Amino acid sequence: MPPGTQIASDSDMETVLEEFKQRQERRNSGGSAKYTCSVPKCKATFKRLDQLDRHEYHHTGLKKHACSYEGCDKTYSIVTHLKRHLRSTHERPEAAAKKTVKCSLDECSKMFISVSNMTRHMRETHESPRVYPCSHCSAKFSQKLKLKRHEIREHTQEYPFSCAKCSRGFYQEWQCQSHEGSCKQYECPGCPQKFDKWSLYTKHCRDTLHGRNRHRCERCDCAYDKPSDLKRHIEVKHKEAAAEEESTSFTCTEEGCGKSYSYLRNLRQHMLTSHSGRRFECQAVDCGRCFSSAQNLSKHLLRDHKDGKKKKEKEKKQAVKERLNSNPRKRRRDAGRSKHSRLSKLACLQLDKDDEEAVRERQPMALEKVTQSLKEDPIEELLAQTLVDEDEVEQE
Structure with missing residues (x-):
């Protein structure tokens, strides 16, 4: 029906509805899809560029549309947002870009x-704000991504x-x-x-x-790095069994000796010292004491025979000292000789090794060189001349 025609019957109403449906179909079709997602393994297609930009942003999380104006570092995920920024910030006059509408x-x-x-x-914030409810609980969000x-x-x-x-999960590919x-x-x-x-x-x-190599408990499967940790574990977890072992005594089997010990190693030491004849005697004059172990003997020597040790x-x-004196080291040729010449000491000069050697040997070129360096100071020059004169006298 042409625009402006009044609806007078049911047939006119049907005609209007049919035209409306056709317009909606043409609007929704919009032709075939023009844009395809560039992410591998994703074959999604879109009719509009902003839909493609929004979809790829969910993949990568990167805002690929940057402002081209110098000094502006704004970036956007959708190209239409970038165009709006260019119009409102850079292309419009400065006065028009100010926020004046409340x-x-x-x-x-x-x-x-x-x-x-x-x-x-x-519309979006006060009248009908967008709310996205969770399908699993009562939580609600203002953004679909959240x-x-x-x-x-x-x-x-x-x-x-x-x-x-490591199978750790992420929201975005980047x-x-x-x-x-x-x-x-x-x-x-x-x-x-x-x-x-x-x-x-x-x-x-x-x-x-x-x-x-760790220390394992004999009563359970626990293992420890240090013997002290194992001992502490036994005292806490196996206290009764440890007490029974401690109560067990080891008795000497020799006739006439009824000594008993809590540990087997103590019994073995007793057998060596008391019944095997293995004794540790002090060799000091007028001492004659005997000990059950070499450790006790060394303690005795330190305690009772300090003078003998000294x-x-x-x-x-x-x-x-005698061995060193019998084979003395070869004496150096320059032993006892000063490293600095008399001239450099009196003039407070710092000379190279070669120059020091030349001055010490009274070479004329070296003395002349030192004299030239001391001409700026009359006192130092007089001192150098005095030394040169003395050297001439000695040579004569």
């Missing part, structure tokens, strides 16, 4: 550049991207790629377990053996 709601203090921006703000992350993190645990080494470059796996050499943290790996190695050490030092 939100019509008194409680809201936001300012906008144009009335259309303020109207969109009213809802998606909440559902993955709290409910499904199905991340769209995961690391091939996060996964950045993580894979620094991801490290620590494999245990004694078992197939893997750890993504060094602290967990070292704790696992401490708690297990895997070839390490005398022995003195004799040892004397022997070393």
